[in-house]
Amino acid sequence: xxxxxKPLNFLPLVAALGVAAGGGVVTFVFVYYxxxxxxxxxxxxxxxVPYSHRLHAGQLGMDCRYCHxxxxxxxxxxxxxxxxxxxxxxxxxxxxxxxxxxxxSWETGMPVEWVRVHNIPDHAYFDHSVHLAxxxxxxxxxxRVDRMEVVTVQEPLSMGWCLDCHRNPDDHIRPISRITDMAxxxxxxxxxxxxxxxxxxxxxxxxxxxxxxxx
Amino acid sequence: xSAADTLPRPAWGAPALAVMALxxxxxxxxxxxxxxxxxxxxxxxxxxxxxxxEASPYFADGRAMRPPVPHTIAxxxxxxxxxxxxxxxxxxxxxxxxxxVVARAGGLEDLTRRGHERYDVYCxxxxxxxxxxxxxxxxxxxxxxxxxxxxxxxxxxxxxxxxIYATIRNGIRNMPAYAHxxxxxxxWAIVAYVRALQVNQADGRxxxxxxxxxxxx
Numbered sequence: 001x002x003x004x005x006k007p008l009n010f011l012p013l014v015a016a017l018g019v020a021a022g023g024g025v026v027t028f029v030f031v032y033y034x035x036x037x038x039x040x041x042x043x044x045x046x047x048x049v050p051y052s053h054r055l056h057a058g059q060l061g062m063d064c065r066y067c068h069x070x071x072x073x074x075x076x077x078x079x080x081x082x083x084x085x086x087x088x089x090x091x092x093x094x095x096x097x098x099x100x101x102x103x104x105s106w107e108t109g110m111p112v113e114w115v116r117v118h119n120i121p122d123h124a125y126f127d128h129s130v131h132l133a134x135x136x137x138x139x140x141x142x143x144r145v146d147r148m149e150v151v152t153v154q155e156p157l158s159m160g161w162c163l164d165c166h167r168n169p170d171d172h173i174r175p176i177s178r179i180t181d182m183a184x185x186x187x188x189x190x191x192x193x194x195x196x197x198x199x200x201x202x203x204x205x206x207x208x209x210x211x212x213x214x215x
Numbered sequence: 216x217s218a219a220d221t222l223p224r225p226a227w228g229a230p231a232l233a234v235m236a237l238x239x240x241x242x243x244x245x246x247x248x249x250x251x252x253x254x255x256x257x258x259x260x261x262x263x264x265x266x267x268x269e270a271s272p273y274f275a276d277g278r279a280m281r282p283p284v285p286h287t288i289a290x291x292x293x294x295x296x297x298x299x300x301x302x303x304x305x306x307x308x309x310x311x312x313x314x315x316v317v318a319r320a321g322g323l324e325d326l327t328r329r330g331h332e333r334y335d336v337y338c339x340x341x342x343x344x345x346x347x348x349x350x351x352x353x354x355x356x357x358x359x360x361x362x363x364x365x366x367x368x369x370x371x372x373x374x375x376x377x378x379i380y381a382t383i384r385n386g387i388r389n390m391p392a393y394a395h396x397x398x399x400x401x402x403w404a405i406v407a408y409v410r411a412l413q414v415n416q417a418d419g420r421x422x423x424x425x426x427x428x429x430x431x432x
Contacts (some may be wrong), residue, residue, distance in 0.1 A: 025234060032244060039252045041245030060351045063336040069396035076267040080396075092356040092414025110276055121254075122262035152247055177332065 291301030301380035308377030
């Protein structure tokens, strides 16, 4: 007598396939959604002032260092103080409601509470000035900021990402005079610039040992 | 009797749909979101220390970074007053860029090159690449707001170097001060470049600059 119907012979096969597919889905979900490329990339917090890099850095053509003035001199790029904005906005768009928090900050001396966008953990050490002096441009790590209405994280900012470049910085080195130039590509390099790039590349020693970044 | 009739038909469609629906809700990698990134392992992610520009509840203004105490000077601050302010002890504008500044830059040519770079960062938005006052800001913001003058009229062509320096340091009427983001050395470098622009753009009126003394205070 047969207790189980014959088609149940397929059960082990179906179960195995199911487990494999389920495992595949779980693995996929982890690798795809739980990676820094998903968790970090795309973070664009709402800021207290609808400040637009596309207008200021793109349309007005302002250099990044006009506002992020410390970026070549210190580890931190720093968000500019209210004074920098008021240099222009004490005369330009003085009535604009969108600029009200900036004017208020100017009058009261309290800072504008900008929300931090890019943030690596405190146990890792990062320094802007070293990278800029080595000829790595803003665009390599922050993307086309001059086209962003709202600053959005473009790169995973993970350890793997840092190391990818440290092991192979060739494509990211540009002449020092081009570090803030968002549109520049190595095809635009002149002969003198190519020589400068080769020199920079020969001198660069990006750390790959743990203590280089976890100090 | 075939297998298909005894067993409920394996509903492949439903799980497949569920996965697709989930994927659609979860979206593609790196979609824009205003939510803070999820950090699965937070060990030592936030150390008990303040980073630059972090907020602190301990101070009334909420800043962890403290503004300098009045009447103190930073270690790297320029101590020579003529170099720092562009005005000498008699109260007159320094006539030409101090020797010490040129020497530190390794010559006037290097100073001017540095000045070119910095001019492009800090002055071009308003004064324009040629120093004729036709930058993007006056163009976009319309008449009656920010109207920088051209550097190529006789008044500015004959102004002492110290006056141009003091303009950068302190601002003037509608022009903001740049003391907080341009260090002393770079301000003199920009002066050197403004001078080079003035010579370069001279249209045969007077090729040579004749800086004249003027009261700085």
